[in-house]
Structures are given as C-alpha cells and as structure tokens.
Amino acid sequence: MSDAHDNGKFLVGIFDDDDVVLQAVKEVKKAGVRIHEVYSPFPIHGLDVALGHPRTRLGIAAFLFGLSGTLTALALTFYTEGFDWPMIVGGKDSYSPIVYVPVIFELTVLFCALGMVGTFLVSNGLGPTVKPLMYDLRTTDNKFAMAIDLSKNNIGEGDIEQILKKSGAAEVNVKQF
C-alpha cells in the first residue's frame, strides 16, 4: 500500500456523504491542514484532483505491455513460420503477417490486460497477504473517512478537530497504527 509505512497518530474525520467529504477536502485544505488520504466505499469523481494526487501513469504501462504483446506475437510467428520451419499453407507465403493478425491482436490484449492489472496491484501495494490499513471499518460500507497525519501538521489536534467538524464531519476519532 502506498501508505504501508504509516506509523503514527492520525485524526480521522468520518463523513456520511460523498458530496460533503468532497467539499470538506477543499475546506480543510484551505484551513492549512495537510490531508493524508480520504477513504470511501466507492469512487468519488474529482476527489483525487481535490486532494492533489498526481494523474496515474497506468495508461503508459498499459501501452508498453500491449506493445510487448504485439512484439512477442510478431517474433513468435516470424520465428516459427518464417524461419524455423517455413510452411506454405493455403497458398500463402510461409511468413504472411496478415494471417497472423488474430494472434497478434489477442496477444496484445492479453499482455496489456495482465501487465496493467499487475502494475495496478503492485503500485497500490495490493496482494493476498497484505493486511489492510483501515482507518475506519465502515469506509467499505457507507462512511467516508478523512485521515490527517498529526506528525505532518503543525496545527494542534484540537484545532484540526474543530476544522473537521466545521466542514461536516459527523465524528472525529483518533487512530494509532
């Protein structure tokens, strides 16, 4: 997980509504508080932008994996049918790329999908043995949690709690990892 190294004291604001939490992110940031991360049961559009997360580069990875699939298929068909054992079938040249289009297409898709999903899992630190860092167990159900790392903020705990409450948090809890 991107925050697998987290250890320390967090203030967790619990929100009941996705629109409220999105608005709260802007307000809390404006008040000068550094937000660690927001956790939600479903994707909230615009939240990553509001939090200032950089745009994902997963697309680049997907393209490169797809390209490697194309090249693998080209190499495989060229080596087997054009070089290792040339064979004329159906009156076509022994190496005739056009008949390999289905194979090239399928391997491109296969490599792209598997590579991208693998990249996704690795970049988010997801895996079968990973213990989830849950700031609040209800964030996979119906609550939205805004975590604030106290060690990275100069504002006092009580002040941050006030800011969170003012921006719409239903409750504010302390979470220690």
Place this chain on the structure above:
Amino acid sequence: MSHVTSAVRTPLVTGGKTYADVTEDISKQVEGNPTREWTIAFTIAVIVLTYGTACLFWTWWEGLGVWGLNKTVGWAWDITNFVWWVGIGHAGTLISAILLLFRQKWRTAVNRAAEAMTIFAVICAASFIMMHAGRPWVAYWCLPLPNTLGSLWVNFKSPLVWDVFAISTYFTVSLVFWYMGLIPDLATIRDRAKSKVSRYIYGAFAMGWNGSAKTWARYEYMSLILAGLSTPLVLSVHTIVSFDFATSVIPGWHTTIFPPYFVAGAIFSGFAMVQNLVLIIRVVFKLEDYITVEHIESMNKVITLTGSIVGVAYLTEFFIAWYSGVEFEGYAFINRATGPYWWAYWAMMTCNVITPQLFWSRAIRRSIVWTFVLSVVVNIGMWFERFVIIVTSLHRDYLPSSWAMFHPTLFDISDYIFSFGLFFTLFLLFSKFLPVVNMAEVKTIIKSSSEKLPVSVSGVAKGERVANPTFNKNVE
C-alpha cells in the same frame, strides 16, 4: 455520480435505498447460511455434473466413437455446443465493457452476475473443445511450445489456432476484469465478517483493499482501459469462432457475412441467458429494488435489436446463396429449409426471428413471465442455429453416395448435460459465496438514479437532481 440525470428517467434503484442498505441487502446473502432453495438447486446441479462427468469419462475412455458422428458428419453436437456456450459467454463482457464505455448506468446491477455467467459459459465451451479433440491429456499440443518432436509448431495460419488464442485470451481477460470488479466488494464483506475464517479468506481475496482515493482513481482508470480492451476482444472472439467455418470451402460455411452475424447472435443468446439467471436471482435473493423491470426491459431491447440483426443475416445468406449462382451454395440452403433437417431450420427461424419480435410490445417487454419464456426460446433457437449451420451443411456431401444423417447417441446428449451440470454448479457456488450485485458500483448511482435520495445525517446533499419529483417533500 456527479452526473446530472434527467428527472424524467425512471429510477434504476427503487425503494429509497441508502448506501448502508445496498451493503446490507447484497452482503447478507453471502453471510447467512445457504437457503433451502439453494441447497436443493445445488444438490441437483452436482448430481447432474456427476452423471455428466461419468459419461464424459466414458467418452474419453472409449473414444469419440461413442458419439453419433460418421464419415460425413464429422462435427455435430460437440461444436454446436461449443459455439452455443461461447456465444452465451458474450453478454457479460458486453455489459461490463461496452455498456461502461457508453455510460449505461443500468449495467451496474447486472454486470457482476453477467460476467460470472460469461466465465462459466466459456469454461463449458472450452470443455467441448477438449471433448471433441478426444485426447485431453495432449491438449497442450494446441499451444506453440518448444518440443522434442522436431520443429513442430502449431499452424498459425489456421483459424483453429486463432481460436485457441482468442478463447484463452478472452477467458483470462474476462476473469481478471471480473475479479478486479470484485475486490472492493470483497473488502466490504471482509470488514463485515464475524468469523475469523471468512475474514481471512475474503481478506486474502480482497488483497488489502482499503478504498483510498488514490487507489480508487487508479482503479477507475484501469477499469476504463480494461473496458476499452475488452470491447474489441469480445467482438474478436466470435468473429474468430466464425472463421472456423468461414475460411473453409464447405457450401453454407464460407460466407463473408459470418463474423457480424455470429457476433450479433452471440449477444442475442448471451442476453437471453442473462435474463434467465437474473430473473431467478432477483426473486431468490429479494433484489427487486436493484434489478428492476427497467433493467429487464433494457436487456429485452438489446435482444430485440440483435435478434433482428440475426434475422436479416439469415435472409441475406439465403438471398446471396441464390444470387451467387453457385449451384452447391444454392442447394445447401434449399436443403436447409426443405431437406430432411427442415424442422431444425424452422425451429431456428421461429425461435430467433419470429418470437423475439413480440418484444416490440411494451407490455411483453416488461413482463417477467414473457421475458423468461422468450429467453428460453431464444436459447433453444440459437442452439438450433449452430446445429443447422454445422450439420445441415455437412450431411449431404458432394457425392450422393456419401449422404448421411446424424443421430445423437446417449453420450452426445449426456456430454451436453454435463455442461449444464458444470455451469449451474459453478453459478450456484458464485451466487452463494460472492456478492451477486456490484455494491460499489450501485452505490455510485444511488444519488443520480435512485427513487429517492438517502437522507444523509448531516442533512447536506448538494448538487444532484432527484429522479422522483416528489422527493423534496419526503425529506421535509
């Protein structure tokens, strides 16, 4: 989520569900003990599967001679069943990928079950590939593996090899797409779990998901690319299956219309199967608020469209057979409609072209009973379509002395029954142990498409429109 939905659109989630309701309604079926209906259905499925497995074992032990194949009709039920199952396996990816790209919100309630159906249908299809090859223990010969038999590679110019690549890629990518969609919901079940065992098992499959904003942003991006990849993929699969026939020189098979015609037929039969499964699921798991008549009607519209495309394809095929002036081609089609297999041809025509047209009536399109019956009829018709294409094109060979008929044996029938046992066993396991509706995705449409807004504790709910105009009164 933040999309504005017109107030005149009918709601997709009824009963004024809140986020917590979605979690509760869908998770509880995973958490409780199996219901009696489920246990009975599962027992039957396992018995059928056991019987089928025994027959399949005998088929492999004794050899394919136990089937009714003969020198003239070398492909019959095996490939019919294969194409039928692969076709059914098209709807899931269509719903999850193409409808995602088209931003069809009704997709969210049915995509999980439809994708599961896709995966199990492809497994059944693959089992027929293994069956008809006769020697499953050398199935790896289909793959281009370095070997000790000399420079012996697969023939990359053969559509059968393309099929190996297409089906295995399709299966893998569909499985991955489905699993990725499951991860957030598995995390939900993990966090609700009461017993240590289920927390451990669901936790392992949820891979440590915690729903951080960064992960969600990447997740959405990944889903979009997977949808973009799956869209041409799903179209390619049945295109390549149709190449198995279209690249041959058998009259009735070498038809350039096959790829689009097969793809339309696949979507047609796949949606029909989704209807059958979803209509049962919504009643058994009491999900009528999530899978509404609106969803059923939307799928019926797809069935009507693709059924009509298939109908046009049948007529075009017939016309071209005559217009080409090729005697063999013309005879193949006259023989289909009026020869000894006329009943199969007319069963196909009735079930696929005529009866689905009843869906032009709004009342029939929105009727649960009609939908269920017509969907079964569609899949009977689509089975006959493949039977007609395969058997009637083969059974009257070029030399009249080679003309033959195909008679299915007990093993033809039992091996087909095997696939039903396999399919329903897998599907019932899925419906018990995994959430049948994508909770995270349904939650994203609650605000825009729910019958009325969930009343938030803070009382703030800005910026969205409500499908039900009387909602504002309800809040006060």
